[in-house]
Amino acid sequence: xxxxILEVGTVQRVTGVFVPFMEALTQLFEGMIEALPxxxxxxxxxxxxxxxxxxxxxxxxxxxxxxxxxxxxxxxMTEVRDQTEEGAARGWRTPDKI
Numbered sequence: 001x002x003x004x005i006l007e008v009g010t011v012q013r014v015t016g017v018f019v020p021f022m023e024a025l026t027q028l029f030e031g032m033i034e035a036l037p038x039x040x041x042x043x044x045x046x047x048x049x050x051x052x053x054x055x056x057x058x059x060x061x062x063x064x065x066x067x068x069x070x071x072x073x074x075x076x077m078t079e080v081r082d083q084t085e086e087g088a089a090r091g092w093r094t095p096d097k098i
Contacts, residue, residue: 016081026070033062
């Protein structure tokens, strides 16, 4: 699907709308993680002494989704939402002349 050319301010406003939804979904995932029972064999499963059970696998997948995907995406989308011209130029320096 091809999108029309957007202005940066439009992208920032739309991104700002999505950040609270992403935060709510993250909280939902975290609540699900807390609500799942811990397998009595989890220590052995995490040490590789026995295969993962379903609950350990699901908990681990949700924890990875939250920590590796959702939280970084929220951080990045928050930066996109809040970025300014001055902030974008910060850290830039004139290249050395050859």
